[in-house]
Amino acid sequence: MDKKKIISELNRHKKLPHLDFRLKQDTEDFTDTLFYTLFDSNTPVAVNLELLEKKFNDLLDMACWELERPNNELWDEYVSHLPEILEKLNLDAEAILNCDPASLSLQEIYMAYPGFYAIAIYRLAHELYVQGVPLIPRLMTEYAHRQTGVDINPGAKIGKSFFIDHATGVVIGETAIIHDNVKIYQGVTLGALYVAKNLEKTKRHPTIKSNVTIYANATILGGDTVVGENSIIGGNAWITSSVPPNSTVYHTPEIKIKTTPNV
Template sequence: MLQMPSKAKAEEFVDDMFRFLFPVVSGVEQGYYASELALIRLQGKLQELFLPIRDQFDVGCVDVTERFFDALPDIHQRLLKDAQACFDGDPAAQYIEEVILTYPGFFAIFVYRLSHQLFKCEVPIVPRLFSEYAHSKTGIDIHPGASIGDHFCIDHGTGIVVGETCNIGDHVKLYQGVTLGALSVSKDLASVKRHPTIEDHVVIYSGTTILGGDTVIGEHSIIGGNVWLTESIEPHSTVYTKASVSVRQKEKKV
């Protein structure tokens, strides 16, 4: 039987990394030596997580760990841009620390950034353990293989699905219930681009479904709520559905 990494240890690593990168979560600011010690512990925990699958690596666990932690400063900077985008995009947010501490959308983005780095390193299983942990906590399902640019904002977020081969540009905002999915789930299409491309500065409102690897949503477009799209949209477009509302009044009794 194929050995699997520990789900509990994967979740523990994610939570520890969140507290390390964002001390506001724990409320304790660490000094230099405490931070160095925490970093060493995190490196050890990641290598321990890799142990059951070390034989499946093209390179050694130590090499992958080093690549991951070398990328951590860049991941942190990108996450700060994401937090700023969430803050700027939500009138209800009063502090950027509030976004980091309480917004499920930001937590889902944080986990995506970690899992995507491991996905790029061709680490098996672990990226999905990370993403499914975020899914279970937030209701937001972002595949580690998706490519997502800077200043990514998720507002509310519950029910969002972003597929493996989805490409998302910079300054994109998604609301709850958005699905960026595939037209077909055939297994023989696993290596084909199946999910849509969302270009820069696009806003997609709640309940919208966009499907297909050839579907491109042009930059600076706005996609309204409850839209179903399987074809490309030109840049600077606005797409919406017309709702028809009828109110039937009861006849008054004489």
């Protein structure tokens, strides 16, 4: 074995020599600290905001991108939105408590519901996405994806009182728009009708209007697809065109039961 040659070849094939995986690890640490700052009663807010600012500046420095605004302006703008984000998250938790008969307390929702955690990290990442911060918002939501099985792109727009039940397998694309009081269940996909790089700047994912319920494993695709207010989308439905308000859409499988006679 020619060890020097192997090392040389590995270095030559490293097409992104500036790829620093500390950025990923430190983003996850930043995300945990941010979550605890907002929700943990034993975590001092004032102290942690200073700590978070340092972590945030370190992340931006590590990312090595030129941003239009200085780090401190980005952070100040972000912090100014945290009370509003927390208010929305409290509404999300209340929506879960009010909708899920299995939920026994708000404490249980904040600490044990993967859907709430995924929504929380999405909302915290979305504001950074809006400010034009590169990569870090996606690393935050991917961290939540890995822990919960819920993949929400930070670019999606989600209204108030959002409820994801059971959570696992949910996918919400970058240009999806979800209005207020929407409930979705496990396995739901809000995706693109087809994938092509030249669609990067176009709306590719559906719009879900207020008071819609989408049951397990339903798939709704396309940027022009709108699900109207107060509609119910049944489990396993496959939708690629708009649904009028106050509609019920359901998939009817053919189920056959054959019983073996007693021997």
